[in-house]
C-alpha cells in the first residue's frame with residue numbers, strides 16, 4: 001500500500017503519482033524522489049529559513065541520543081501506549097515531525113500501522129529514509145496544510161513536535177486517533193536546576209488537552225518517567241537537541257558538569273477525532 005499524496009503547489013491539490021524518479025500531478029508539477037527514497041514537497045511559502053527545521057548539528061545530536069539508547073525506555077512506553085489506543089482499522093500512521101525516524105518505526109511496530117514520516121528538516125528525513133527504507137518519508141511543513149488527502153490516516157502522532165489540531169483532524173479518518181507526546185513537568189529537572197537555578201516546569205499535558213478540546217475526545221493520558229545517567233557527551237547532545245539550548249552563563253555552567261543523573265518525563269495523550 002502506498003500513501004496517497006496531494007500536490008503541494010498552492011491552489012493545485014491534485015493527486016501525485018510516481019513517475020520514474022519523481023512524483024508528479026496531472027497539471028505537470030513534479031517533485032524529485034531523492035536517492036535515499038524521500039520526496040521533498042516543501043513549498044517556498046512553507047519555509048521560513050533556507051534550511052528550516054533542526055540544524056544538522058541538532059539532528060546529529062538526536063541521532064547520538066537514539067543510538068546510545070538514552071530514551072529507549074521512554075520510547076518503549078510511548079509505543080506501548082500507542083498500541084493500547086490504536087484504532088481497530090488498519091491503515092497509515094503519520095508521524096508529524098518525525099525527525100530521524102526511530103520513534104516513527106517504534107510506533108509502527110507497536111500499532112501494526114504503515115509508517116509515514118513528515119519533517120521540515122531535510123537532513124533528518126534523508127537519514128530516516130536511508131535507515132528505514134520500508135516507510136514513506138516526506139519533507140513538508142507539518143504546521144501548514146500537509147500533502148495528504150482528507151481522511152488518509154488511522155493515527156497521527158506528534159511526539160515532542162509541533163501540533164496542528166485542525167490539520168491533524170482533516171487528515172485523520174473516521175475514529176482516527178491522534179497521539180500527542182510532550183515533555184512532562186519534571187523532564188530534565190535536575191539539569192534545569194543546575195543551569196537555571198530553578199526546575200519549575202510547565203504542565204504541557206493539560207495545555208494539549210485544551211488545544212484538542214474542539215473536534216476530539218480524550219481517550220487516554222499517561223505520564224511516562226525514567227531516570228538515566230548522562231555523561232559529558234550525552235549532556236552536550238541533550239542540550240544541543242532540545243529547545244532549551246544553553247546560552248551564555250548557562251553554557252558556562254553546563255561546561256562544568258561532568259555527569260548527572262536526570263529524570264526524563266513525557267506526558268502522552270490520545271484523542272479520538274469526533275465524527276460529525
Ligand SMILES: [Zn+2]
Pocket residue numbers: 007008009012013014025026027028029
Ligand atoms: Zn500540481
